[in-house]
Amino acid sequence: MAATATLPGADFGVDGERGWDEWNPTEETVRPVRGKHRVAKQRNGLARSSAVLGVGVIAAVGAGGMASAQGKPPVSISLPDSIADNLPDAKSLPGVGALLSDKSEDDGAAPATAPLTTAGITTAEAEQGTTDAGEALRARILQQAEQQQAAAAAEAREAQEKAAAEKAAAEAKKQQDAAEAKAAAEKKKAEEKTKEEARKKAEALRLAKLAASYAVPTTSYTITSTYGQAGTMWSSGHHTGLDFAAPTGTPVKAVHGGTIKSAGWSGSYGYRTVLELEDGTEVWYCHQSSIGVGVGQKVSTGDTIGRVGATGNVTGPHLHLEIHTADGTGVDPMGWLRSKGLNI
Incomplete structure (x- = not known):
C-alpha cells in the first residue's frame, strides 16, 4: 500500500x-x-x-x-x-x-x-503599523544615522562649550591676576605713602624736639646776606656766613647749650664770641656791640651772650653768624639751623 x-x-x-x-x-x-x-x-x-x-x-x-x-x-x-x-x-x-x-x-x-516581507519586524514596529521588512530596515538605518549624527553634534557642542568655558576661565583668571596686581600696587603705594607720612611725622617730632633744645640767635631780624654769596666786600671773595640785620643792642642768644671757647676782639669780625657745642661744632657770633660771657663759661639754649652791633668790617648793625664743624670746615648756617628744626 x-x-x-x-x-x-x-x-x-x-x-x-x-x-x-x-x-x-x-x-x-x-x-x-x-x-x-x-x-x-x-x-x-x-x-x-x-x-x-x-x-x-x-x-x-x-x-x-x-x-x-x-x-x-x-x-x-x-x-x-x-x-x-x-x-x-x-x-x-x-x-x-x-x-x-x-x-x-x-x-x-x-x-x-506570515508573508516573508514581515520577517525581522519587531513587535514595536508591528504595533506602529510597519509591514515591510525592507522599509523597517531602512527606518532603523535612518534612525541609527540620526542617532549617530545627534551624538556627533552633542559631542561637538560639548567640545565647544568646554573650549568656551576654558577660555572664559582663562579670561577670568587674567582679569583676576590683573586686579590682584593692581590691588598689590595700590597697597604698596599706600604702604609707601603711609611710611613716608610716618617718616615725615617722625622728622617733625625730631625737629620739634631739636627746636626745643635750639634757639634762633637773635630776634627782630632781616636776612641781608647768605652763605657763599659773591662780592668785593669780603676778603675771600664770597660771604662765609649768614647776616641777621637788627638794631644795635638786640640780644644775641646761644643757639644751643655749650661752652664759651673764646670771647673778644677779632679784627674784621669786630667783637666775636665762639660757642663750642658738645659734638665739637663751633658757632661764631661776630660784629657784636658788647659781649656778655667769658671763656670757659657754660651756657644753655637761649641764654643771652651779647648784643648786636656794627664793629669790624661792616656797613651797618647786624649779627654775622658762622658755623664750623669739628674739623674746622665752614658750612651754610641757614641749612644747619633748619636741620635743627628752626625756622629761618
Whole structure:
C-alpha cells in the first residue's frame, strides 16, 4: 500500500496551470541492486535523501516559496511504503519542530503563516503599523544615522562649550591676576605713602624736639646776606656766613647749650664770641656791640651772650653768624639751623 502525500503549489482542474499526477514508483522505476545489504543501504540512503528533500523544501518555502504558494490547492504525492516508513518525524527535524505547535496537532488547525516581507519586524514596529521588512530596515538605518549624527553634534557642542568655558576661565583668571596686581600696587603705594607720612611725622617730632633744645640767635631780624654769596666786600671773595640785620643792642642768644671757647676782639669780625657745642661744632657770633660771657663759661639754649652791633668790617648793625664743624670746615648756617628744626 503506497502512502499518499500532498505538496502545495499543485493545481488540478484549472486551465493554464500545470497539473501534478499521482506518482507511484514500480519495479521498472527502481534500479535493481544485488545484495540485501546494498538494498538496505539504498533504502537508508533514500530515507536520508528524502529527509534532505524535506528540509530543502522547507528552506525554499522559507526563502520565498510560501509567498507564491498561497492560494494554491495542495498536490497529492504518493510515496512507496518503504520510503514513507523511513521518513523522519517532522518535529524531529532541526528548526522545524519548533514551528509546529501542540495545539495544531490536537485540534487539527493549520499553523498561521506570515508573508516573508514581515520577517525581522519587531513587535514595536508591528504595533506602529510597519509591514515591510525592507522599509523597517531602512527606518532603523535612518534612525541609527540620526542617532549617530545627534551624538556627533552633542559631542561637538560639548567640545565647544568646554573650549568656551576654558577660555572664559582663562579670561577670568587674567582679569583676576590683573586686579590682584593692581590691588598689590595700590597697597604698596599706600604702604609707601603711609611710611613716608610716618617718616615725615617722625622728622617733625625730631625737629620739634631739636627746636626745643635750639634757639634762633637773635630776634627782630632781616636776612641781608647768605652763605657763599659773591662780592668785593669780603676778603675771600664770597660771604662765609649768614647776616641777621637788627638794631644795635638786640640780644644775641646761644643757639644751643655749650661752652664759651673764646670771647673778644677779632679784627674784621669786630667783637666775636665762639660757642663750642658738645659734638665739637663751633658757632661764631661776630660784629657784636658788647659781649656778655667769658671763656670757659657754660651756657644753655637761649641764654643771652651779647648784643648786636656794627664793629669790624661792616656797613651797618647786624649779627654775622658762622658755623664750623669739628674739623674746622665752614658750612651754610641757614641749612644747619633748619636741620635743627628752626625756622629761618
